[in-house]
Amino acid sequence: MSETISENIRIQLTDAQTIMDLSQLIQKYDAEIFLKKNVHGSMREANLKSILGLINLQLSGDDEVTIICEGPDAKEALEAIKDFLNQ
Template identity: 55%
Template sequence: MEQKVSKTIKVYIKESQTIIELSQIIQQYDSEILLKKNVNGSIIEANLKSFLGLINLRLHDGDEVQVECIGDDAADALKEVEKFMQPDD
């Protein structure tokens, strides 16, 4: 059964991490994974599996993004994105 989950999270990316790494990590999920960011009053949306879309988002530490996952493994995909963007240490 297809699920749809979303969550707004604050981005905390270490200097050693790249958004391309995240894109590669989430390739294992079948779900569509979208990131939405408000830029000067306009909502920019990018598919997390698309390198070009990610570059256009220009994510920075402290940015707030909405992550939306749609598919059979949506909840797991959302957890993976959140784990990458909000590391414990």
């Protein structure tokens, strides 16, 4: 059975973290993973498995985002993303 979960978080990125690192981290999960963020007054949503989508979100430290995961390993994916974005 497919599960959908979401959580709002404030991210804390370091200079050493890249969107490539995030992309590689989540490729092992079967879940569909999306991130929502307000970009210059417009709510944007991107599939985290898409590098272009990640670039368009313009992630930076102290951003508020919503992580949405849907699939058989949604909980595990959400926890891994939260851990990465709060290093």
